């Protein structure tokens with residue numbers, strides 16, 4: 301689960317209302333972190349504590365580490381925690397640790413300066429303390445958030461923050477763990493469950509969320525069961541894109557595929573004999589299980605005409621690349637848009653930097669406003685539902701930052717939305733396609749140097765995950 305600072309505060313408030321004392325919750329959270337810290341026996345540890353409750357957690361970690369046999373120093377540049385629970389823990393911890401007036405070398409540094417209560421940017425003394433932490437060669441363990449990193453969005457983030465080796469994230473992930481500007485500051489993220497109830501609009505997707513049943517084939521199944529899809533795309537100079545998408549759809553298991561491309565692209569047809577071909581201006585009058593439009597398409601009168609036809613079908617529609625325009629935001633059936641940040645900037649009238657700094661909120665608002673499914677691509681692709689809730693893909697696949705990757709995803713989406721045996725179930729074709737795409741990219745990069753992996757290699761790896 302992924303939480304905003306406000307949601308965490310709300311979870312805290314609920315726990316207090318239900319009778320969980322604040323100092324017990326702090327003890328519970330910080331003890332859980334201390335138990336996960338693998339300090340070598342008798343090593344020296346410097347804990348840097350702020351004046352908020354993140355600092356309170358730091359005092360508990362300091363005490364517990366001392367009780368486990370470490371030589372612990374606490375540096376509290378802004379004095380003791382302001383809250384009564386933080387103050388109580390600091391008072392008790394003082395018996396077990398050495399207080400220092402200046403930061404000092406140690407085998408490990410624990411960063412408990414700021415947590416989710418931080419509001420950027422960092423100024424004055426805090427800036428110097430963060431600079432000091434950044435200069436240390438000792439491993440830095442951050443409690444909850446690396447200090448200086450905002451929890452929710454990065455629009456004010458100037459890069460001045462602790463670079464943690466490990467961050468122990470309390471209760472759940474923070475959005476900034478998945479933003480391009482701030483994610484690298486977290487190091488390895490370890491989740492620490494502190495027993496609060498979980499309720500969030502955003503989920504984290506890992507490999508275990510991939511439904512391997514999608515790879516299976518029913519021995520009695522008919523090709524129609526796996527859907528008859530239509531892919532529309534291509535233009536004079538962009539001939540390859542629809543073929544990449546079409547091949548990906550077939551490798552993902554679509555039953556039948558019609559490919560509508562401009563006549564210039566028909567010379568490529570022999571490379572994909574499994575598809576059926578139509579001219580882009582002569583779409584057959586059929587109702588498809590699903591349609592995808594956009595790979596290699598240019599935004600012109602022809603694409604507007606095509607839109608009139610495909611948007612009237614009450615079946616799933618996937619819109620990508622050249623078909624992503626502000627005129628194409630409503631259709632009869634379920635609509636999925638798959639922009640990368642540049643395309644999403646055009647759709648929203650915002651800059652790429654604005655989007656990257658606050659992608660969760662902007663993506664959620666957009667999906668809700670238009671009642672559409674949205675896949676906002678990136679290192680951590682967001683998959684958003686029409687109600688604005690969503691999930692983030694955490695399967696890393698650097699090889700996907702290459703031309704053609706988006707076309708492959710579109711083809712995979714088409715294949716999964718077209719599956720008549722699955723579409724009525726709760727399974728989310730968008731989440732499954734994004735996961736499968738990333739897994740295929742990982743499989744391709746196991747077979748050759750990642751720099752060499754092409755979109756066609758990812759397609760060939762779709763069935764090798």
Ligand SMILES: NC(=O)C1=CN([C@@H]2O[C@H](COP(=O)(O)OP(=O)(O)OC[C@H]3O[C@@H](n4cnc5c(N)ncnc54)[C@H](OP(=O)(O)O)[C@@H]3O)[C@@H](O)[C@H]2O)[C@@H](O)CC1
Nearest residue numbers: 326351352353354414415416417418419421422444470471
């Ligand atoms: N449910 C959970 O997950 C639980 C979470 N818990 C822990 O509580 C943490 C949140 O604690 P929190 O709300 O007290 O805020 P925190 O992050 O310590 O920072 C506030 C301090 O920073 C200061 N400050 C802010 N911005 C600044 C700036 N730019 N430059 C300089 N100073 C700045 C601010 O100063 P002020 O604005 O008050 O002057 C205040 O002193 C959370 O991350 C987790 O570790 C557990 O203990 C219990 C369960």
Ligand SMILES: [K+]
Nearest residue numbers: 411414443445
């Ligand atoms: K911290």
